[in-house]
Amino acid sequence: MKNKIKIAVVGIGLMGSQHLKALRVSKKAKLHSVVDVNKNSIIHAKKFKVPFYKSSTELLSNNKPDAVIVATPNQFHEKHTISFLDAKIPVLLEKPISDNISKAKKIIQSSKKNKTHLLIGYHRRHNSIVTKVKKQIDSGNLGKIVAANVMCWLYKNKDWYKEKWRIKKGGGPLGINLVHDIDLICYLLGPITHVQATTSNKIRKYEVEDTAIVNFSFRSGALCTLSVSDTIVAPYSYELTAGENPAYPITNQSAYFIGGTKGSIQFPNLKHWYNKGERSWWKPIFHKDLNIRLSRFTLINQIDHLCDVVSGKAKPKVSGNDGLQSLKIFDAILRSTKTGKKIKVN
Numbered sequence: 001m002k003n004k005i006k007i008a009v010v011g012i013g014l015m016g017s018q019h020l021k022a023l024r025v026s027k028k029a030k031l032h033s034v035v036d037v038n039k040n041s042i043i044h045a046k047k048f049k050v051p052f053y054k055s056s057t058e059l060l061s062n063n064k065p066d067a068v069i070v071a072t073p074n075q076f077h078e079k080h081t082i083s084f085l086d087a088k089i090p091v092l093l094e095k096p097i098s099d100n101i102s103k104a105k106k107i108i109q110s111s112k113k114n115k116t117h118l119l120i121g122y123h124r125r126h127n128s129i130v131t132k133v134k135k136q137i138d139s140g141n142l143g144k145i146v147a148a149n150v151m152c153w154l155y156k157n158k159d160w161y162k163e164k165w166r167i168k169k170g171g172g173p174l175g176i177n178l179v180h181d182i183d184l185i186c187y188l189l190g191p192i193t194h195v196q197a198t199t200s201n202k203i204r205k206y207e208v209e210d211t212a213i214v215n216f217s218f219r220s221g222a223l224c225t226l227s228v229s230d231t232i233v234a235p236y237s238y239e240l241t242a243g244e245n246p247a248y249p250i251t252n253q254s255a256y257f258i259g260g261t262k263g264s265i266q267f268p269n270l271k272h273w274y275n276k277g278e279r280s281w282w283k284p285i286f287h288k289d290l291n292i293r294l295s296r297f298t299l300i301n302q303i304d305h306l307c308d309v310v311s312g313k314a315k316p317k318v319s320g321n322d323g324l325q326s327l328k329i330f331d332a333i334l335r336s337t338k339t340g341k342k343i344k345v346n
């Protein structure tokens with residue numbers, strides 16, 4: 001494709017490196033430059049033969065990109081994102097939008113004031129499996145949705161915790177992993193009105209939680225339980241089932257189970273369960289494998305979508321307000337963990 005959209009990546013850690021790989025494959029985008037405070041990241045710039053900058057200010061005072069991907073630690077999201085939005089450069093900002101609600105609102109305000117697009121990196125929404133599930137739910141094939149059960153059970157090894165921000169508040173499995181599940185379940189089942197949560201740090205004993213159980217009430221009347229832990233050896237998490245990221249060994253299990261009055265669905269190992277005649281627990285239950293190939297291209301799809309937004313062909317699939325809503329739910333979850341009480345999400 002001629003005239004590829006030129007994208008700079010800010011923060012070349014675990015996630016920034018994934019974006020670099022996706023940019024290499026994208027047919028719509030190409031890498032403009034890399035930015036990182038850590039001068040060792042210059043190796044990525046050399047590999048891609050693009051300029052390296054030590055700060056977003058240095059990038060902005062040089063040749064400007066068409067868009068940027070901000071993949072720095074959460075506490076820097078506000079500063080970096082606003083500096084680009086003020087320069088009218090669209091931003092794909094890694095999730096979560098920020099580490100606090102007032103900073104998130106400032107980011108959204110800056111996007112509005114500058115009339116410049118802001119997209120949040122909830123990349124699962126760019127997965128074809130998720131699109132299929134959403135269609136099934138919205139078509140009414142499952143009847144009225146009654147309940148959902150979501151699991152995010154995984155085991156993070158010692159090296160993961162070498163980065164100290166990951167053992168402090170906001171850096172644990174609720175902030176890093178469950179935020180994806182919050183965004184996804186809201187996208188599939190609609191707005192959440194209340195949450196109730198319990199956490200534990202009994203195994204790893206860090207300041208941040210290692211395990212949590214969260215109950216959600218949806219405006220539709222549906223109920224959902226999510227459990228997350230980064231200290232369980234198990235195949236039941238979206239990461240280990242969706243095949244989006246080759247870094248995770250894939251299993252053919254599911255992590256999402258959504259039940260309705262006419263049937264239920266599980267995914268990423270996509271199956272639709274139903275009765276053929278009368279709906280009854282005494283009757284045989286059948287399943288249809290919904291033949292969707294695992295999407296290995298979600299990050300590339302997300303970058304291509306960013307390009308479409310930059311060229312005016314699409315609106316952001318995941319807006320700043322979606323990011324803010326997830327953060328409010330996350331905030332309500334944290335408040336609930338202190339008292340165990342059910343909290344209304346504003």
Ligand SMILES: NC(=O)c1ccc[n+]([C@@H]2O[C@H](COP(=O)([O-])OP(=O)(O)OC[C@H]3O[C@@H](n4cnc5c(N)ncnc54)[C@H](O)[C@@H]3O)[C@@H](O)[C@H]2O)c1
Nearest residue numbers: 011012013014015016036037038071072073074094095096
């Ligand atoms: N979408 C996903 O699935 C996913 C997965 C992991 C992390 N993330 C998100 O990506 C972001 C980064 O997480 P990570 O795990 O890659 O972190 P990381 O610690 O591995 O990498 C962060 C990088 O940012 C750089 N950096 C720090 N301060 C900077 C600054 N002021 N200017 C430029 N660079 C700076 C660091 O040197 C490092 O290279 C976080 O917001 C995280 O929540 C998203």
